[in-house]
Amino acid sequence: MITVRTPATSANCSIGFDCLGLALDWKSEISFEPAETLKITGCPAKYAGEDNLVYQSFVYTCKACHVEVPGVHIHIDSDIPFARGLGSSSQCIAAGILGADALLDLHLDDRQKLDLATQIEGHPDNVAPALRGGLCSCISTGNTKDGNQEILPVDLGAHGWHVLVVIPDYEVSTKEARKVLPSSISLHDAAKQVGHALLFEYAWVHGDENLLYEACVDVLHEPSRSKLIKDYPDLYALARKDRIPFWISGSGPTMAFVSQNEDLLRNLQHYLACREVLEEMDSHLKLRLCKVSDQGAEVTYG
Structure with a gap:
């Protein structure tokens, strides 16, 4: 079994619209283990299908790495509220990417994880601190050959805040x-x-x-x-x-x-x-x- 602990985040941080975000010590736990078919537990039934964002991110990562999507049992244990501005989608995205990476031995580096997360989320202000911790500042340095943004992250730390x-x-x-x-x-x-x-x-x-x-x-x-x-x-x-x-x-x-x-x-x-x-x-x-x-x-x- 693989377990991914992902932090709640606070993005924008007043003056950092779409480029600043920080990680909190309030974390969810999402586990992954091989299964014959897809099974998602620990969340309401309406989110326990193929449109679950953790699973979608898991699938996106598999396809980006050109590996077959396996059957998987995903269990979600989180009390971080949904749609409240605490990065609930970024936690799902980060967990899906790291779960696929660990379960399938994809050996993604930190930059690849952030790039994939930004492609899924659309902007890096939440996914960067979810993956990296502390206060993160990110900019896009332009588009890559495949049309995706190239993200430059800077880690600014926690500093006792x-x-x-x-x-x-x-x-x-x-x-x-x-x-x-x-x-x-x-x-x-x-x-x-x-x-x-x-x-x-x-x-x-x-x-x-x-x-x-x-x-x-x-x-x-x-x-x-x-x-x-x-x-x-x-x-x-x-x-x-x-x-x-x-x-x-x-x-x-x-x-x-x-x-x-x-x-x-x-x-x-x-x-x-x-x-x-x-x-x-x-x-x-x-x-x-x-x-x-x-x-x-x-x-x-x-």
Whole structure:
């Protein structure tokens, strides 16, 4: 049996639209073992067929490596919520690729795994940290001869950062979240975004929370996407009052408070869990305190 442990991720990280993402120490376990036919367990019956994303990624990897797709039993053990902005699709993709690689002795290197994951996902901001851990920055350096993007990843590490994820009890689909994005921005806003992105990277690596707070001002996606998340205004106001770095995780609706101070986030977690606060916000929120993890997806045998 092969077991792949894959982390939840938080993508975009305020100013890094489609190019920044980080791994959390909240992980799923997906196991693979040979079988006569396809069998998928541990998930709702409607996802237990050939359209399951773990299996689709497993098949994609086999075909990319020109090997026959074998029968396989896939068991999914995960409490990471689906369609909430925590990289659930990237976890499935990473697990499918690593499961095929390990089960069939394909000997893929790290770059090949990332390239395959990006081809399946469409962009690398979630799949890169799912595979590599820490905070990852990625750009496309152009198209290869087969028409796929060539991805250049940079690993920026974890550096002791903690994340309080706030998960509303409703979904925001990535498709709908992309529909509301602006088709263009001004030169002034583009320059502002670049400046904040450069400050963000420096602040992250040097553990400078005050600078990270100042850097977390996005003009590309958060102003539009925040309107789809009814709890955003209250949480954003709280973050600004206490000068805590804050962003929409992926396309939402999950939001993230980020700090070097774990106790600060723990106290914030207790505050947000108070019945009076939740009633005032008229929301049902799941709260989870995580560490940014240097460990990406990992494979164990047996």
